Amino acid sequence: MNDTKYFKVEQESSDSSELGSQDHAFSGDESGRPMSQQPRSVATRLSHIVKRSWWLVGPFLWLLSLLFTWMIASAASKSPYDVAVGLETELEPIKPHIEMYATTFSSDLDWDDNGQLQRVSRPGSKQFVGDPSPEIDANWEHITNGVVVDLKGKAAETVIGKTYQKPDGSWYVGIEAFHQLHCLNMVRKSLHVDYYGINEPDPHPHKMHIEHCIDALREAIMCRAELTFIPMEFNAKYRTGRPAFVAREHTCRNFEKILDWAHQYPSNETLFVLPDGTMGDGTMHFDGDIGHGFRGGSKTSHAN
Template sequence: MVQDIAMWFSDSRRSWSSVASTDEEADKQDLINYHGPEPQEARRHKRSSTRCWILSTGLFACISGVLLTLLLSKDRFALDPTCKPWRDTDLQVALQNLQDRKVSFSGGLAYDDVGHLIIESKPGDRKWIGDPTPEMDALWDHVAYGSIVLLEGSEAASVRDKTVLYDGYWLTGLDVIHQMHCLNMIRKTFYPEYYQLKPAVGAERLHLEHCFDYVRQAVMCNSDVTPVPLTWYPSSKKFGPDFRTTHMCRDFEGLLNWSIERNSTARKKKGTGGEYTKNPWMVMPGSLSESAGLSHGEHHHGH
């Protein structure tokens, strides 16, 4: 039946074409002959258009998916400030069970009711600076207990074969603890009589200069962009920054406790670690059983 219809259509077209005798009909025939190939070209154009539409739709879908993922991630971080990606250089294992927290800073400069410059403090604040006391020294000494950590197993994955090996443990330390050590070194220079310090020369001067510049780099690296408002002090007829700002901070106490739980004193109770290396140059001689403890004081440059 399909063949009959096709033959009928072909015969009808030839019959209609044979009676085209006028110029107008001839023009029509020429027009038909000119557009004869159109269906085939149209099909090719349609297929090409369809492919372009599919490709553009797929590309749009992919881009939309990526943008949606980024948007959802951004919203998630905005709604939950504690949910942040690791920095590539972080010792991630130290942060696994910790969350960022909001901290209201204290210790800022301000003017009292009679216009005198003072350092503000909050009730219950621990005093890290000022005239030295045994309690103040105890704060700084406690931080020093976490200066060197000894890692093994999965905790050592990111430092393995990148630092020295000591009695089966890889030695490292969180940089924030070293920065605190440097601040303490600088703090003590304000009170040479109390700490019986001689003028810094030679290695001691180099140590202090290193500490000052190291803290400078740390501050610039972290670049806290919390806005600091300005306030007017009628008592002194001056304006100045209001340092009573709230910052989103890492849990320093948590990081310190994590470090102390892995210092040489804690590892000594556990015994020799299970790490090893084929490179003898990475092995530090000695053992925990023979050591009184590792700290910055045992570094080659006098830390």
């Protein structure tokens, strides 16, 4: 028997890079499998999965970061002390209607050549002061026609149990801005008693009302404390410093937007029931009869 043994002879190559490539391809484990066919390690497989999944995970993480950024910014913008979104103590349903804008006031004064002050009115602006007239009264009526509103449904959710409920289920609510304007109008009218008169034989209630209005306006001004600066000037002729009444911007809430909202909830002033069961006639007594929002009328039944 021929005992000749045969051995595989590796072919030499002068190209070391080719040899390295062949060694890498054909060197294997004990099973004889080439390295290229051996199972990859867990870390290697995870690395490939992450690389392949990045195109899906990456955009998701980016959107998630945008969401968190928006949530943080939104929370910051809804500070309870931000007049642009509504203060914590203000009526909740009106807050979405708050709109801020920059404007110049039309109530400036100016100095004439003799050093005397004179009113300067913006052309086309509504007049709220001056000699009494139906036009001026109508302008005041327009901006105070929201002193009280009747809220129902969702608009009433934050005032339920905190104010008077009318027999029709609506909640009777006053709004400070309109109350302050009403007070200011009362002070204006007190400058023209000969024109408007005093409705009460005893002038004391009227005087008390005016004093209340002055104090309420003082508190409102101090509460808001607008910080828009007033330019000053020095007048050489009169050797004195004085305000330079020039047009300047103020940042304001859009009052007409608030007024539009209030007009959606007009108050039915006939729906009142007095403690003795009489129905109020809906006559509001802002001109002197302090403490009485309505007069008694005929008897009526009212189920609580």
